[in-house]
Amino acid sequence: MKNLTTALLTATIAVGALAGCQTTPSTPSTPDQNMGAAQPVNSKILQAYDWQLVDAKRADGTKIAPLFYNPAKPLTLKFTTEVTNQSNEDRVSFMNTCNNLGAAYSIRNGSVELNNALSTMMSCPEPEAKFDSATMAIVQGKYSVSQQGQQAPVLTIQGKDTVAHFKAVKK
Template sequence: MNNIMKIMMVATFTTGALAAGCQTTANLPAPSSQAVTNDALQAYAWQLVDAKESNGEQVAKLFFDPAKPLTLSFMNDEGRDYVAFINTCNNMSAGYSVINGNVQIKNGISTLMACPEPQASFDTAALATVQGKYSLSKNANNLPILTIKSENQVAHFKAVSK
């Protein structure tokens, strides 16, 4: 009888602990999506915080200098929408459009400085990072997050004031 009582007590404790854990997780707000629009993209600069290849490994070329992360600044100049790449070796920008929530990057331009490694690889990786499906959401702290996903990688950018 003593062993049965111990087993019942352990089962009761385990069930209670699992239920409490589920309640804690359930109470956290889930990330919320928002529409990808020019206004939403242009409201902030977007600083890269994470980029993973399809195999789950970090895109190391994008993180060689943590003090100078890739930052995207979406802007409009005299009716032309473009994105500027900040912290790249070459001065880089590209036109873009948002059609039905899909961002299309086009006509990239760049200075042609002969950048040494690892800066040259950073510039190339930066151009690849902006190609993909864009989504905007807010994290649990209600801060905007820009995600760009392609078949090769997923990159997350946090919103920073311009």
């Protein structure tokens, strides 16, 4: 139990440290103008696709390198509804991470709120550990979906001083 508590505390500190190392710009990054108008998200659109990370940058334009250490296994968000005997719970899983990461989510006023984040606590080598920490930091923010014509939708997560774009991938 002591090891689990230590591991949870270490993971929490790592996510906090990652967020704390970012600088606050005077103007946050904005999505590419060719993506079309951003629309509020809903569970139907989120669950219709898997969402594969294609770009993640800090507000100063620098790429968030830990998220791209293995191009063959990009961060992918998988939104689902888990049906139990008593209720339905909307969940998101973060795929291709070293640890199994996920959270419950809800949509309030067009915004995605992550709750009760869960993680296994395996001891991961350095690139994977940084990938996991960067994953938990980048999924916090304002979610929106945009689509240009018949192209696949793009999910954008605008953080305090980060922006990430995920392409829709058929399930």
